[in-house]
Amino acid sequence: MSGTLFDKLWDSHCIETDGDGASLLYVDRVVMHERTGAVALDSLARRRRSVRRPEHAFCVADHVVDTLPGRSDDTRVPGGRDFIVALRQGAASFGLRMFDVDDEDQGICHLVSAEQGIALPGLSLVCPDSHTCTLGALGTLAFGIGTSELEHALATSTLRAIKPATLRVSISGQLLGHATAKDLALTLISTHGVGGAGGAAVEFQGAGIDAMTLEQRMTLCNMAAEFGAATAVIAPDEVVFRQAALAPLAPKDAPIAGWRALRSDASARFDHDIAIDSAQVVPQVTWGTSPEQCGGLGDPIPSPKDAAARQALDYMGLEPGLPLASKPIDAAFIGSCTNARISDIRAAARVLKGHRVAAGVTAICVPGSKRVKRQAEAEGLDQVFKAAGFEWREPGCSMCFFAGGETFGAGKRVVTSTNRNFESRQGPGVRSHLTSPAVVAASAIHGRIALPDTA
Amino acid sequence: MKPLEIHKGVAAPLLQANVDTDAIMPSREMRRVSRSGLADGLFANWRYLDPERRIPDPDFILNRPERTGASILLGGPNFGCGSSREFAVWALAEFGIRVILAPGFNPVFQKNCVANGLLPAQAPLPAIRSLAAWSDRDPQRNRLTANVRTLKIEGSGKRIPFVIARGQRLRLLQGLDDIAMTDQRTAAIEAFERQRFAEQPWVCAWINRRA
């Protein structure tokens, strides 16, 4: 019997399927953050339930933690401290490993999961966060879930789910010039729409994927959350095995032979198929309030074809017909689970080296994890950022979203390496332009939306 | 959980596509480590002219006097997209919403609805528009009735069929709690786990290493 990678991952975790087609899946790992984990643990305690496999459940403080140097539990998010403290207390009382604010390995939960080997090829993992699909890049069956499902997973080690359809995204060619995995994802989303995946499990495959680093694959899988995908997977290869086997929580003898079998059979049938050529992808910037509203920097902003697009342009303070390139900006942000890994920091640093952020532009870099931050500092990249006039912060979700804490200010135009440009996502009235870290860096220097100078 | 079989209520149309959970429940409104005390923050960016000072926007659909007590939301495509935060559904429930009719839902949002006793019913947009138009004429009198048993939503003498997964429908009808349901399958879970750990010991191998 031939199957897709997703079928194999699903079947190997499927305990049973009821008459309605809802399956009970075995959950190997549970990861939670303070925003939802605190509530779930509190609610479990109230029900006098225990965590069924505490050694397989992990807590990460990332969502509302302060990211200013010298931080404590205090956060500018209203009530934020309570979430951090409650998660810590919950973790202690249930005996869960917590990556706390001051932990050496703290970071954004999805980065921590990958770095620590909580996510490994062939494991199933759930986390109450919509970007959990990032971990599909390791060949992990990863699902973003709600808080009730989190409670359920903690109490029973299972997830109840209906098997989604499968969508193969065949990626040919290689990314050229300044085009990145982020641009590939944005191109895919603008071509097929934010609902493009139609709730299917996406498998990215093809020569374009083979040529990518694990970090690029993570960026691509991360953006599947903006593509209407149930989750995303990529068949793990040597690139992944090497890194996964080194993670602190990886088994001593990594079952690499078994991991090699985690790929779609050549004859496997997918429910849907789309293709994209990486070589055609050019650097993208969003102009609207949905990730599908994007285009190349030099492309004219299209005339609105519906009320939603009109509303988006209005919110963004933009006119159709003009390109985004050269549009003055107020702020630049590098961070988030999409683009704050070491390769992203390096890419931005290459652009920033020897330059200064334009006058009047607020520029902030928030490394995705302490590991990333340490590595960047070992390479002297923090100095490049600081010399350029960027703030160099402590890891966390930070201004990827607004929780009532820090923001850029209403009407401010921000180029950002994050994943969501929804209205007020980064604070009331903030105008977010999603793009790659290198374009964020170049725009910061020029004070307007710009490509990195070609040397 | 309260079972849901038949619900009659005032409808409120919010037909734009891609109403996301940030809009339903802005992150800064999630102030307490709790599932309650959230209704006030529901749609805060749209509902208030000034969210901080809670000055209502009289134009927002849920603020209009004729929509008082609205408990049925009529939504557009891809309703509940974006962040998986369950706070959005808790806030809707606490506000009094029991039914959301939309052409499509984000799957996590849909599951969150069922887990909290809200009916996420799927129907084609034109049908939803016609219900909305009828409701608009006199929202307080032209109430809609959703029936989870017959899978129909009624208004203006029309009975519009909607779709929901069978298992989700049963759970709504029985008001069954997730964990209680799975507790009945403990033996199967344990057997599966024993076999998994036997065949793939590395799945829990690192525990042994740390010991």
Ligand code: SF4
């Ligand atoms: S960085 Fe942003 S998208 Fe990623 S987990 Fe944090 S809040 Fe969510």
